Amino acid sequence: MIYARGLVKRFGEFTAVDGIDLDVAPGEAFGFLGPNGAGKSSTMRMIGCVSTPSGGELRILGKDPVRDGPAIRARLGVCPQTDNLDPDLHVFENLTTYARYFGIPRAEARRRATELLEFVQLTEKATSMVEPLSGGMKRRLSIARAMVNEPDLVLLDEPTTGLDPQARHLVWERLFRLKQRGVTLVLTTHYMDEAEQLCDRLVVMDGGKIVAEGSPRHLIDTYSTREVVELRFGDEAPSSYVDKLAGIGERLDPLPDRLLLYSADGDAAVSELHRRGFTPSSVLVRRSTLEDVFLILTGRTLVD
Amino acid sequence: MVTAILANRLVASPSRIGAVINRNVGALRSGPSYWLVLVSGFFEPVLYLFSIGIGVGQLIPSLTLGDRVMSYAQFVAPAMLAVSAMSGALAETTFNFFFKFKYVKTYEGVLATPVRPMEIALGELLWATIRGSLYTGGFLVVMIAMGLTTVGWAIVAFPATMLVGLAFGAVGMAVSTLIRGWQDFDLMFAGQFAMFLFSGTFSPVQDYPLGVEIVIGITPLYHAVELVRGITTGALSLGMLGNVAYLVAMGGLGVWLANRRMTKVLCT
Numbered sequence: 001m002i003y004a005r006g007l008v009k010r011f012g013e014f015t016a017v018d019g020i021d022l023d024v025a026p027g028e029a030f031g032f033l034g035p036n037g038a039g040k041s042s043t044m045r046m047i048g049c050v051s052t053p054s055g056g057e058l059r060i061l062g063k064d065p066v067r068d069g070p071a072i073r074a075r076l077g078v079c080p081q082t083d084n085l086d087p088d089l090h091v092f093e094n095l096t097t098y099a100r101y102f103g104i105p106r107a108e109a110r111r112r113a114t115e116l117l118e119f120v121q122l123t124e125k126a127t128s129m130v131e132p133l134s135g136g137m138k139r140r141l142s143i144a145r146a147m148v149n150e151p152d153l154v155l156l157d158e159p160t161t162g163l164d165p166q167a168r169h170l171v172w173e174r175l176f177r178l179k180q181r182g183v184t185l186v187l188t189t190h191y192m193d194e195a196e197q198l199c200d201r202l203v204v205m206d207g208g209k210i211v212a213e214g215s216p217r218h219l220i221d222t223y224s225t226r227e228v229v230e231l232r233f234g235d236e237a238p239s240s241y242v243d244k245l246a247g248i249g250e251r252l253d254p255l256p257d258r259l260l261l262y263s264a265d266g267d268a269a270v271s272e273l274h275r276r277g278f279t280p281s282s283v284l285v286r287r288s289t290l291e292d293v294f295l296i297l298t299g300r301t302l303v304d
Numbered sequence: 305m306v307t308a309i310l311a312n313r314l315v316a317s318p319s320r321i322g323a324v325i326n327r328n329v330g331a332l333r334s335g336p337s338y339w340l341v342l343v344s345g346f347f348e349p350v351l352y353l354f355s356i357g358i359g360v361g362q363l364i365p366s367l368t369l370g371d372r373v374m375s376y377a378q379f380v381a382p383a384m385l386a387v388s389a390m391s392g393a394l395a396e397t398t399f400n401f402f403f404k405f406k407y408v409k410t411y412e413g414v415l416a417t418p419v420r421p422m423e424i425a426l427g428e429l430l431w432a433t434i435r436g437s438l439y440t441g442g443f444l445v446v447m448i449a450m451g452l453t454t455v456g457w458a459i460v461a462f463p464a465t466m467l468v469g470l471a472f473g474a475v476g477m478a479v480s481t482l483i484r485g486w487q488d489f490d491l492m493f494a495g496q497f498a499m500f501l502f503s504g505t506f507s508p509v510q511d512y513p514l515g516v517e518i519v520i521g522i523t524p525l526y527h528a529v530e531l532v533r534g535i536t537t538g539a540l541s542l543g544m545l546g547n548v549a550y551l552v553a554m555g556g557l558g559v560w561l562a563n564r565r566m567t568k569v570l571c572t
Contacts, residue, residue: 011572050412050416051571052571052572069418070420071418073416073417073418074417078416080413080416082409084408084409084412086330088337088338089327089331089334093331093333093334097323097327100322101320101324101414101417101419103319129334145413
Protein backbone atom coordinates (compact mmCIF):
# COMPACT_ATOMS: atom_id res chain seq x y z
CA MET A 1 0.00 0.00 0.00
CA ILE A 2 2.78 2.39 0.92
CA TYR A 3 6.36 2.13 -0.25
CA ALA A 4 8.94 4.76 0.64
CA ARG A 5 12.68 4.85 0.30
CA GLY A 6 14.79 7.72 1.58
CA LEU A 7 11.73 9.95 1.83
CA VAL A 8 12.62 13.55 2.68
CA LYS A 9 10.53 16.65 3.40
CA ARG A 10 12.20 20.00 3.79
CA PHE A 11 10.64 23.36 4.61
CA GLY A 12 13.31 25.87 3.65
CA GLU A 13 16.30 25.14 5.85
CA PHE A 14 14.34 22.86 8.15
CA THR A 15 14.25 19.14 7.45
CA ALA A 16 11.02 17.73 8.85
CA VAL A 17 11.41 14.22 7.46
CA ASP A 18 14.96 13.05 7.03
CA GLY A 19 15.18 10.02 4.77
CA ILE A 20 12.77 7.39 5.99
CA ASP A 21 11.92 3.96 4.56
CA LEU A 22 8.42 2.52 4.90
CA ASP A 23 6.52 -0.54 3.76
CA VAL A 24 2.87 -0.91 4.67
CA ALA A 25 1.03 -4.04 3.57
CA PRO A 26 -2.70 -4.32 2.77
CA GLY A 27 -4.89 -4.92 5.80
CA GLU A 28 -2.23 -3.79 8.20
CA ALA A 29 -2.70 -1.27 10.98
CA PHE A 30 0.46 0.78 10.96
CA GLY A 31 1.40 3.45 13.46
CA PHE A 32 3.72 6.43 13.60
CA LEU A 33 4.77 7.10 17.14
CA GLY A 34 6.83 10.08 18.17
CA PRO A 35 6.97 13.32 20.11
CA ASN A 36 5.64 16.55 18.63
CA GLY A 37 7.79 17.76 15.75
CA ALA A 38 9.13 14.28 15.00
CA GLY A 39 7.89 14.51 11.41
CA LYS A 40 4.80 12.31 11.75
CA SER A 41 2.29 14.78 10.32
CA SER A 42 4.60 15.82 7.48
CA THR A 43 4.94 12.18 6.54
CA MET A 44 1.18 11.72 6.70
CA ARG A 45 0.64 14.72 4.44
CA MET A 46 3.01 13.27 1.87
CA ILE A 47 1.22 9.93 2.04
CA GLY A 48 -2.08 11.81 1.66
CA CYS A 49 -0.71 13.35 -1.58
CA VAL A 50 -1.25 16.94 -0.47
CA SER A 51 2.42 17.59 0.17
CA THR A 52 5.13 16.98 -2.39
CA PRO A 53 8.19 15.04 -1.18
CA SER A 54 11.45 17.02 -1.30
CA GLY A 55 13.42 13.88 -2.03
CA GLY A 56 13.43 10.09 -2.10
CA GLU A 57 10.93 7.71 -3.54
CA LEU A 58 7.28 7.35 -2.61
CA ARG A 59 4.58 5.05 -3.98
CA ILE A 60 1.05 4.99 -2.66
CA LEU A 61 -1.18 2.13 -3.83
CA GLY A 62 1.49 1.48 -6.44
CA LYS A 63 1.21 4.99 -7.89
CA ASP A 64 3.32 8.13 -7.93
CA PRO A 65 1.70 10.77 -5.68
CA VAL A 66 3.01 13.70 -7.71
CA ARG A 67 1.64 12.45 -11.01
CA ASP A 68 -1.43 10.53 -9.90
CA GLY A 69 -2.48 12.59 -6.87
CA PRO A 70 -6.20 12.74 -7.67
CA ALA A 71 -6.36 9.03 -8.57
CA ILE A 72 -4.64 8.05 -5.32
CA ARG A 73 -6.68 10.42 -3.18
CA ALA A 74 -9.83 8.90 -4.65
CA ARG A 75 -8.94 5.71 -2.75
CA LEU A 76 -7.76 7.32 0.50
CA GLY A 77 -9.70 8.32 3.57
CA VAL A 78 -8.14 11.11 5.59
CA CYS A 79 -8.99 12.03 9.16
CA PRO A 80 -6.90 15.10 10.00
CA GLN A 81 -5.42 16.04 13.33
CA THR A 82 -7.65 19.07 13.77
CA ASP A 83 -11.17 18.55 12.49
CA ASN A 84 -11.89 20.49 9.32
CA LEU A 85 -15.56 19.64 9.08
CA ASP A 86 -17.62 22.18 7.21
CA PRO A 87 -19.28 24.55 9.72
CA ASP A 88 -21.78 25.84 7.15
CA LEU A 89 -23.24 22.37 6.58
CA HIS A 90 -25.25 20.17 8.90
CA VAL A 91 -23.98 16.72 9.85
CA PHE A 92 -25.66 14.74 7.08
CA GLU A 93 -24.80 17.36 4.46
CA ASN A 94 -21.15 17.22 5.58
CA LEU A 95 -21.04 13.60 4.46
CA THR A 96 -23.04 13.90 1.24
CA THR A 97 -21.14 17.02 0.13
CA TYR A 98 -17.86 15.28 0.78
CA ALA A 99 -19.02 12.26 -1.20
CA ARG A 100 -19.65 14.55 -4.17
CA TYR A 101 -15.97 15.57 -4.18
CA PHE A 102 -15.27 11.92 -5.02
CA GLY A 103 -17.82 11.97 -7.81
CA ILE A 104 -20.22 9.68 -5.92
CA PRO A 105 -23.77 10.10 -7.28
CA ARG A 106 -26.27 11.91 -5.08
CA ALA A 107 -28.50 8.94 -4.20
CA GLU A 108 -25.53 6.73 -3.39
CA ALA A 109 -24.02 9.53 -1.29
CA ARG A 110 -27.21 9.71 0.77
CA ARG A 111 -27.27 5.95 1.24
CA ARG A 112 -23.67 5.92 2.45
CA ALA A 113 -24.18 8.92 4.71
CA THR A 114 -27.11 7.21 6.42
CA GLU A 115 -25.11 4.03 6.89
CA LEU A 116 -22.00 5.84 8.17
CA LEU A 117 -23.93 7.94 10.68
CA GLU A 118 -25.28 4.67 12.00
CA PHE A 119 -21.74 3.28 12.17
CA VAL A 120 -20.39 6.21 14.21
CA GLN A 121 -23.60 6.50 16.27
CA LEU A 122 -24.58 9.97 15.13
CA THR A 123 -27.89 9.20 13.47
CA GLU A 124 -29.86 11.44 15.83
CA LYS A 125 -27.54 14.36 15.04
CA ALA A 126 -28.06 14.18 11.26
CA THR A 127 -29.56 17.67 10.93
CA SER A 128 -27.50 19.32 13.66
CA MET A 129 -24.87 21.84 12.63
CA VAL A 130 -21.27 20.88 13.39
CA GLU A 131 -20.45 23.55 15.95
CA PRO A 132 -22.63 22.35 18.85
CA LEU A 133 -21.24 18.79 18.64
CA SER A 134 -18.83 17.57 21.32
CA GLY A 135 -15.19 16.87 20.46
CA GLY A 136 -15.85 13.14 20.40
CA MET A 137 -18.81 13.53 18.07
CA LYS A 138 -16.83 15.74 15.70
CA ARG A 139 -14.05 13.20 15.61
CA ARG A 140 -16.49 10.40 14.87
CA LEU A 141 -18.01 12.51 12.11
CA SER A 142 -14.52 13.09 10.70
CA ILE A 143 -13.94 9.34 10.69
CA ALA A 144 -17.28 8.76 8.99
CA ARG A 145 -16.37 11.40 6.42
CA ALA A 146 -13.04 9.68 5.77
CA MET A 147 -14.99 6.47 5.01
CA VAL A 148 -17.45 7.96 2.55
CA ASN A 149 -15.49 6.87 -0.53
CA GLU A 150 -15.03 3.34 0.86
CA PRO A 151 -11.26 3.82 0.91
CA ASP A 152 -8.60 1.14 0.69
CA LEU A 153 -6.29 3.09 2.96
CA VAL A 154 -7.34 5.31 5.86
CA LEU A 155 -4.96 7.90 7.31
CA LEU A 156 -5.67 9.06 10.84
CA ASP A 157 -3.57 11.84 12.33
CA GLU A 158 -3.85 11.59 16.11
CA PRO A 159 -7.37 10.20 16.02
CA THR A 160 -8.11 10.47 19.74
CA THR A 161 -6.07 13.46 20.90
CA GLY A 162 -8.17 15.66 23.15
CA LEU A 163 -11.00 13.19 23.65
CA ASP A 164 -12.32 11.99 26.98
CA PRO A 165 -11.85 8.29 27.87
CA GLN A 166 -15.35 7.22 26.80
CA ALA A 167 -15.01 8.93 23.44
CA ARG A 168 -11.55 7.44 22.92
CA HIS A 169 -12.77 3.93 23.55
CA LEU A 170 -15.66 4.37 21.16
CA VAL A 171 -13.30 5.65 18.45
CA TRP A 172 -10.90 2.76 19.05
CA GLU A 173 -13.70 0.28 18.84
CA ARG A 174 -14.90 1.74 15.52
CA LEU A 175 -11.37 1.77 14.14
CA PHE A 176 -10.90 -1.83 15.22
CA ARG A 177 -14.03 -2.76 13.29
CA LEU A 178 -12.67 -1.05 10.19
CA LYS A 179 -9.51 -3.06 10.58
CA GLN A 180 -11.54 -6.25 10.82
CA ARG A 181 -13.18 -5.35 7.52
CA GLY A 182 -9.74 -5.39 5.95
CA VAL A 183 -9.22 -1.63 5.66
CA THR A 184 -5.58 -0.64 5.93
CA LEU A 185 -5.09 1.89 8.71
CA VAL A 186 -2.17 4.26 9.08
CA LEU A 187 -2.23 6.43 12.16
CA THR A 188 -0.04 8.76 14.13
CA THR A 189 -0.26 8.99 17.84
CA HIS A 190 1.69 9.86 20.90
CA TYR A 191 -0.49 7.72 23.10
CA MET A 192 1.22 4.45 23.84
CA ASP A 193 -1.97 2.66 24.79
CA GLU A 194 -3.48 3.68 21.46
CA ALA A 195 -0.53 2.27 19.55
CA GLU A 196 -0.67 -0.96 21.56
CA GLN A 197 -4.43 -1.26 21.07
CA LEU A 198 -4.57 -0.59 17.36
CA CYS A 199 -1.26 -1.14 15.63
CA ASP A 200 0.09 -4.39 14.24
CA ARG A 201 3.32 -2.66 13.49
CA LEU A 202 4.74 0.74 14.18
CA VAL A 203 7.71 2.98 13.76
CA VAL A 204 9.03 5.37 16.35
CA MET A 205 10.08 8.69 14.81
CA ASP A 206 12.31 11.29 16.36
CA GLY A 207 13.87 14.31 14.68
CA GLY A 208 12.57 13.28 11.26
CA LYS A 209 14.12 9.83 11.40
CA ILE A 210 12.82 6.38 12.20
CA VAL A 211 14.55 5.25 15.37
CA ALA A 212 12.81 1.90 15.83
CA GLU A 213 10.42 -0.34 14.00
CA GLY A 214 8.40 -3.47 14.75
CA SER A 215 5.30 -4.79 16.48
CA PRO A 216 4.50 -3.25 19.88
CA ARG A 217 5.59 -6.48 21.57
CA HIS A 218 8.78 -6.65 19.56
CA LEU A 219 9.68 -3.08 20.42
CA ILE A 220 9.11 -3.67 24.10
CA ASP A 221 11.21 -6.83 24.03
CA THR A 222 13.99 -5.16 22.09
CA TYR A 223 14.26 -1.79 23.77
CA SER A 224 12.93 -2.37 27.23
CA THR A 225 12.79 -5.24 29.71
CA ARG A 226 9.82 -7.44 30.40
CA GLU A 227 9.02 -5.70 33.65
CA VAL A 228 9.58 -2.33 35.25
CA VAL A 229 9.75 -1.63 38.97
CA GLU A 230 8.74 1.86 40.03
CA LEU A 231 10.37 2.79 43.31
CA ARG A 232 9.72 5.77 45.52
CA PHE A 233 11.95 6.70 48.40
CA GLY A 234 10.69 8.97 51.13
CA ASP A 235 13.98 10.60 52.08
CA GLU A 236 16.41 11.44 49.30
CA ALA A 237 16.26 12.28 45.60
CA PRO A 238 15.86 9.16 43.45
CA SER A 239 19.06 9.99 41.57
CA SER A 240 21.10 9.49 44.74
CA TYR A 241 20.10 5.82 44.70
CA VAL A 242 21.46 5.09 41.25
CA ASP A 243 24.93 4.13 42.55
CA LYS A 244 23.60 2.30 45.58
CA LEU A 245 21.33 0.08 43.53
CA ALA A 246 23.89 -0.70 40.84
CA GLY A 247 23.77 -4.31 39.72
CA ILE A 248 20.07 -4.78 40.34
CA GLY A 249 18.07 -5.11 37.16
CA GLU A 250 19.39 -4.12 33.74
CA ARG A 251 18.94 -0.38 33.80
CA LEU A 252 18.05 2.40 36.18
CA ASP A 253 16.30 5.56 35.20
CA PRO A 254 15.92 8.21 37.89
CA LEU A 255 12.98 10.57 37.51
CA PRO A 256 12.41 13.56 39.79
CA ASP A 257 9.80 11.71 41.84
CA ARG A 258 10.66 8.05 41.39
CA LEU A 259 13.22 5.58 40.16
CA LEU A 260 12.49 3.18 37.31
CA LEU A 261 14.25 -0.14 37.50
CA TYR A 262 14.15 -2.19 34.32
CA SER A 263 14.33 -5.90 34.91
CA ALA A 264 13.28 -9.18 33.30
CA ASP A 265 11.96 -10.33 36.67
CA GLY A 266 10.55 -7.50 38.75
CA ASP A 267 9.85 -9.58 41.86
CA ALA A 268 13.37 -10.94 41.96
CA ALA A 269 14.71 -7.39 41.70
CA VAL A 270 12.53 -6.31 44.61
CA SER A 271 13.76 -9.26 46.72
CA GLU A 272 17.35 -8.27 45.98
CA LEU A 273 16.50 -4.73 46.98
CA HIS A 274 15.18 -5.84 50.34
CA ARG A 275 18.11 -8.22 50.86
CA ARG A 276 20.46 -5.24 50.47
CA GLY A 277 18.45 -3.48 53.15
CA PHE A 278 16.69 -0.80 51.14
CA THR A 279 13.21 0.15 52.21
CA PRO A 280 11.48 2.16 49.50
CA SER A 281 8.26 3.89 50.58
CA SER A 282 6.42 2.39 47.64
CA VAL A 283 7.10 -0.39 45.16
CA LEU A 284 5.16 -1.08 41.97
CA VAL A 285 6.04 -3.95 39.67
CA ARG A 286 4.41 -3.62 36.25
CA ARG A 287 4.78 -4.93 32.76
CA SER A 288 6.86 -2.81 30.46
CA THR A 289 4.83 -0.72 28.01
CA LEU A 290 5.47 1.12 24.79
CA GLU A 291 5.74 4.25 26.87
CA ASP A 292 8.95 2.92 28.36
CA VAL A 293 10.27 2.17 24.89
CA PHE A 294 9.23 5.58 23.71
CA LEU A 295 10.93 7.39 26.55
CA ILE A 296 14.08 5.29 26.23
CA LEU A 297 14.26 6.04 22.51
CA THR A 298 13.22 9.67 22.37
CA GLY A 299 14.41 10.89 25.74
CA ARG A 300 12.61 12.85 28.38
CA THR A 301 13.27 16.35 27.22
CA LEU A 302 10.09 18.20 26.49
CA VAL A 303 9.68 19.08 22.84
CA ASP A 304 7.17 21.53 21.53
CA MET B 305 2.33 9.74 -21.85
CA VAL B 306 3.55 13.31 -21.60
CA THR B 307 0.25 14.62 -22.92
CA ALA B 308 -1.59 12.44 -20.42
CA ILE B 309 0.44 13.97 -17.61
CA LEU B 310 -0.16 17.47 -18.92
CA ALA B 311 -3.86 16.84 -19.31
CA ASN B 312 -3.96 15.45 -15.81
CA ARG B 313 -2.31 18.57 -14.46
CA LEU B 314 -3.97 21.29 -16.44
CA VAL B 315 -7.50 20.23 -17.17
CA ALA B 316 -10.00 20.73 -14.40
CA SER B 317 -12.74 18.16 -14.01
CA PRO B 318 -16.23 19.64 -14.54
CA SER B 319 -17.76 17.16 -12.10
CA ARG B 320 -15.30 18.15 -9.37
CA ILE B 321 -15.92 21.85 -10.06
CA GLY B 322 -19.61 20.99 -9.80
CA ALA B 323 -19.00 19.33 -6.44
CA VAL B 324 -17.37 22.53 -5.15
CA ILE B 325 -20.42 24.52 -6.27
CA ASN B 326 -22.67 21.87 -4.74
CA ARG B 327 -21.07 22.53 -1.37
CA ASN B 328 -22.51 26.03 -1.37
CA VAL B 329 -25.91 24.75 -2.36
CA GLY B 330 -25.54 22.36 0.57
CA ALA B 331 -24.97 25.35 2.84
CA LEU B 332 -28.31 26.72 1.64
CA ARG B 333 -29.94 23.38 2.36
CA SER B 334 -28.44 23.28 5.85
CA GLY B 335 -30.24 26.25 7.37
CA PRO B 336 -31.36 29.84 7.08
CA SER B 337 -28.09 31.67 7.85
CA TYR B 338 -26.61 31.58 4.37
CA TRP B 339 -29.98 32.59 2.85
CA LEU B 340 -29.89 35.77 4.92
CA VAL B 341 -26.39 36.55 3.66
CA LEU B 342 -27.49 36.04 0.06
CA VAL B 343 -30.68 38.06 0.25
CA SER B 344 -29.18 41.03 2.09
CA GLY B 345 -26.58 41.56 -0.64
CA PHE B 346 -29.26 42.44 -3.18
CA PHE B 347 -30.50 45.61 -1.56
CA GLU B 348 -27.46 47.89 -1.34
CA PRO B 349 -27.20 48.82 -5.06
CA VAL B 350 -31.00 49.06 -5.31
CA LEU B 351 -31.07 51.51 -2.41
CA TYR B 352 -28.36 53.60 -4.06
CA LEU B 353 -30.36 53.67 -7.25
CA PHE B 354 -33.41 54.97 -5.41
CA SER B 355 -31.61 57.46 -3.17
CA ILE B 356 -29.11 58.91 -5.60
CA GLY B 357 -30.32 57.89 -9.05
CA ILE B 358 -33.89 58.93 -8.41
CA GLY B 359 -33.54 61.26 -5.40
CA VAL B 360 -30.51 63.31 -6.45
CA GLY B 361 -31.62 62.80 -10.05
CA GLN B 362 -34.59 65.10 -9.34
CA LEU B 363 -32.12 67.97 -9.07
CA ILE B 364 -30.43 67.15 -12.36
CA PRO B 365 -32.76 67.57 -15.35
CA SER B 366 -30.65 65.61 -17.84
CA LEU B 367 -27.13 64.63 -18.64
CA THR B 368 -25.19 64.79 -21.88
CA LEU B 369 -22.68 62.04 -22.57
CA GLY B 370 -20.92 62.52 -25.88
CA ASP B 371 -23.78 63.13 -28.28
CA ARG B 372 -26.39 61.37 -26.15
CA VAL B 373 -28.80 62.92 -23.69
CA MET B 374 -30.16 60.78 -20.86
CA SER B 375 -31.83 61.14 -17.49
CA TYR B 376 -29.60 60.99 -14.42
CA ALA B 377 -31.30 57.76 -13.31
CA GLN B 378 -30.52 56.21 -16.70
CA PHE B 379 -26.90 57.21 -16.13
CA VAL B 380 -26.61 55.88 -12.58
CA ALA B 381 -28.64 52.66 -12.97
CA PRO B 382 -26.15 50.73 -15.17
CA ALA B 383 -23.35 51.77 -12.83
CA MET B 384 -25.28 50.31 -9.89
CA LEU B 385 -25.90 47.22 -12.01
CA ALA B 386 -22.16 46.78 -12.50
CA VAL B 387 -21.62 47.46 -8.79
CA SER B 388 -24.09 44.76 -7.81
CA ALA B 389 -22.27 42.25 -10.04
CA MET B 390 -18.99 43.32 -8.45
CA SER B 391 -20.07 43.32 -4.84
CA GLY B 392 -22.10 40.12 -5.15
CA ALA B 393 -19.14 38.18 -6.49
CA LEU B 394 -16.66 39.89 -4.18
CA ALA B 395 -18.68 39.13 -1.06
CA GLU B 396 -18.35 35.46 -1.93
CA THR B 397 -14.69 35.35 -2.90
CA THR B 398 -13.43 37.68 -0.19
CA PHE B 399 -15.28 37.20 3.12
CA ASN B 400 -16.56 33.70 2.56
CA PHE B 401 -13.54 32.44 0.69
CA PHE B 402 -11.08 33.87 3.21
CA PHE B 403 -12.99 32.33 6.11
CA LYS B 404 -12.92 28.90 4.48
CA PHE B 405 -9.33 29.30 3.33
CA LYS B 406 -7.74 30.55 6.50
CA TYR B 407 -9.91 29.83 9.51
CA VAL B 408 -12.13 26.80 9.18
CA LYS B 409 -9.75 24.94 6.87
CA THR B 410 -12.60 23.82 4.64
CA TYR B 411 -10.30 23.58 1.66
CA GLU B 412 -7.79 21.38 3.46
CA GLY B 413 -10.57 18.85 3.82
CA VAL B 414 -11.53 19.25 0.18
CA LEU B 415 -7.95 18.84 -1.03
CA ALA B 416 -7.72 15.46 0.70
CA THR B 417 -10.16 14.26 -1.97
CA PRO B 418 -9.43 14.10 -5.72
CA VAL B 419 -10.37 17.80 -6.01
CA ARG B 420 -7.44 20.10 -6.87
CA PRO B 421 -6.80 23.77 -6.01
CA MET B 422 -7.70 24.90 -9.51
CA GLU B 423 -11.03 23.11 -9.26
CA ILE B 424 -11.76 24.80 -5.94
CA ALA B 425 -10.85 28.18 -7.44
CA LEU B 426 -13.06 27.66 -10.49
CA GLY B 427 -15.95 26.20 -8.49
CA GLU B 428 -15.96 29.03 -5.97
CA LEU B 429 -15.62 31.58 -8.74
CA LEU B 430 -18.54 30.17 -10.69
CA TRP B 431 -20.63 30.15 -7.53
CA ALA B 432 -19.64 33.76 -6.86
CA THR B 433 -20.68 34.62 -10.40
CA ILE B 434 -24.01 32.87 -9.91
CA ARG B 435 -24.52 34.88 -6.74
CA GLY B 436 -23.65 38.13 -8.51
CA SER B 437 -25.97 37.18 -11.37
CA LEU B 438 -28.89 36.67 -8.99
CA TYR B 439 -28.44 40.28 -7.93
CA THR B 440 -27.98 41.66 -11.43
CA GLY B 441 -30.94 39.63 -12.74
CA GLY B 442 -33.14 41.15 -10.04
CA PHE B 443 -31.66 44.58 -10.64
CA LEU B 444 -32.36 44.38 -14.38
CA VAL B 445 -35.99 43.59 -13.62
CA VAL B 446 -36.13 46.73 -11.45
CA MET B 447 -34.54 48.75 -14.26
CA ILE B 448 -37.04 47.47 -16.83
CA ALA B 449 -39.92 48.18 -14.46
CA MET B 450 -38.68 51.74 -14.02
CA GLY B 451 -38.19 52.25 -17.75
CA LEU B 452 -34.42 52.66 -17.39
CA THR B 453 -33.65 50.08 -20.08
CA THR B 454 -35.52 47.78 -22.49
CA VAL B 455 -36.06 44.04 -22.19
CA GLY B 456 -33.87 43.44 -25.24
CA TRP B 457 -30.90 45.40 -23.91
CA ALA B 458 -31.37 43.83 -20.48
CA ILE B 459 -30.97 40.37 -22.04
CA VAL B 460 -27.70 41.50 -23.65
CA ALA B 461 -26.55 43.19 -20.46
CA PHE B 462 -27.06 40.10 -18.32
CA PRO B 463 -24.09 38.07 -19.68
CA ALA B 464 -21.99 41.24 -19.51
CA THR B 465 -22.73 41.47 -15.78
CA MET B 466 -21.69 37.82 -15.45
CA LEU B 467 -18.35 38.72 -16.96
CA VAL B 468 -18.06 41.59 -14.49
CA GLY B 469 -18.79 39.18 -11.61
CA LEU B 470 -16.27 36.66 -12.92
CA ALA B 471 -13.52 39.27 -13.26
CA PHE B 472 -14.03 40.83 -9.82
CA GLY B 473 -14.64 37.46 -8.18
CA ALA B 474 -11.35 36.12 -9.52
CA VAL B 475 -9.29 39.10 -8.41
CA GLY B 476 -11.06 39.13 -5.04
CA MET B 477 -10.11 35.49 -4.56
CA ALA B 478 -6.50 36.14 -5.47
CA VAL B 479 -6.40 39.03 -2.99
CA SER B 480 -7.99 36.82 -0.32
CA THR B 481 -5.17 34.31 -0.63
CA LEU B 482 -2.71 37.11 0.11
CA ILE B 483 -4.58 38.75 2.97
CA ARG B 484 -3.05 38.34 6.42
CA GLY B 485 -6.07 38.96 8.60
CA TRP B 486 -9.33 40.80 8.94
CA GLN B 487 -7.57 44.16 9.26
CA ASP B 488 -6.48 43.88 5.62
CA PHE B 489 -10.11 43.72 4.62
CA ASP B 490 -10.60 47.31 5.75
CA LEU B 491 -7.97 48.37 3.23
CA MET B 492 -9.64 46.37 0.53
CA PHE B 493 -13.06 47.82 1.31
CA ALA B 494 -11.61 51.33 1.20
CA GLY B 495 -10.33 50.59 -2.30
CA GLN B 496 -13.63 49.06 -3.30
CA PHE B 497 -15.53 52.10 -1.98
CA ALA B 498 -13.24 54.55 -3.78
CA MET B 499 -13.90 52.72 -7.03
CA PHE B 500 -17.59 52.72 -6.24
CA LEU B 501 -17.61 56.50 -5.92
CA PHE B 502 -15.35 57.55 -8.78
CA SER B 503 -15.56 55.00 -11.61
CA GLY B 504 -17.97 57.07 -13.64
CA THR B 505 -20.70 55.80 -11.37
CA PHE B 506 -22.30 59.05 -10.20
CA SER B 507 -20.73 61.52 -12.61
CA PRO B 508 -19.00 61.21 -15.98
CA VAL B 509 -15.24 60.71 -15.66
CA GLN B 510 -14.68 63.36 -18.34
CA ASP B 511 -15.60 65.94 -15.69
CA TYR B 512 -12.48 65.10 -13.66
CA PRO B 513 -9.01 66.58 -14.36
CA LEU B 514 -7.14 64.58 -16.98
CA GLY B 515 -4.71 62.96 -14.51
CA VAL B 516 -7.56 61.64 -12.39
CA GLU B 517 -9.37 60.46 -15.47
CA ILE B 518 -6.35 58.41 -16.53
CA VAL B 519 -6.04 56.83 -13.09
CA ILE B 520 -9.72 55.92 -13.16
CA GLY B 521 -9.23 54.48 -16.65
CA ILE B 522 -6.82 51.94 -15.20
CA THR B 523 -9.15 50.71 -12.46
CA PRO B 524 -11.50 47.80 -13.15
CA LEU B 525 -14.90 49.11 -12.11
CA TYR B 526 -14.60 51.88 -14.73
CA HIS B 527 -14.40 49.25 -17.47
CA ALA B 528 -17.31 47.32 -16.00
CA VAL B 529 -19.47 50.46 -15.83
CA GLU B 530 -18.55 51.56 -19.37
CA LEU B 531 -19.44 48.13 -20.76
CA VAL B 532 -22.73 47.79 -18.91
CA ARG B 533 -23.81 51.39 -19.51
CA GLY B 534 -23.09 51.10 -23.22
CA ILE B 535 -25.45 48.12 -23.37
CA THR B 536 -28.33 49.28 -21.18
CA THR B 537 -28.46 52.68 -22.87
CA GLY B 538 -28.26 51.00 -26.26
CA ALA B 539 -25.10 52.82 -27.33
CA LEU B 540 -22.66 50.13 -28.41
CA SER B 541 -19.16 51.16 -29.40
CA LEU B 542 -15.90 49.51 -30.41
CA GLY B 543 -14.29 50.73 -27.22
CA MET B 544 -16.44 48.22 -25.37
CA LEU B 545 -14.35 45.39 -26.82
CA GLY B 546 -11.47 46.91 -24.91
CA ASN B 547 -13.59 46.81 -21.74
CA VAL B 548 -14.38 43.14 -22.38
CA ALA B 549 -10.72 42.34 -22.99
CA TYR B 550 -9.77 44.12 -19.78
CA LEU B 551 -12.30 42.10 -17.74
CA VAL B 552 -11.34 38.78 -19.35
CA ALA B 553 -7.66 39.42 -18.64
CA MET B 554 -8.50 40.41 -15.09
CA GLY B 555 -10.45 37.19 -14.53
CA GLY B 556 -7.71 35.02 -16.02
CA LEU B 557 -5.02 36.68 -13.95
CA GLY B 558 -7.08 36.34 -10.78
CA VAL B 559 -7.72 32.62 -11.26
CA TRP B 560 -4.10 31.97 -12.12
CA LEU B 561 -2.84 33.76 -9.01
CA ALA B 562 -5.49 32.25 -6.73
CA ASN B 563 -4.60 28.73 -7.91
CA ARG B 564 -0.89 29.40 -7.43
CA ARG B 565 -1.34 30.78 -3.94
CA MET B 566 -3.71 28.04 -2.84
CA THR B 567 -1.32 25.39 -4.05
CA LYS B 568 1.55 27.10 -2.27
CA VAL B 569 -0.26 27.58 1.04
CA LEU B 570 -2.34 24.41 1.23
CA CYS B 571 -0.18 21.85 -0.57
CA THR B 572 3.18 22.14 1.15
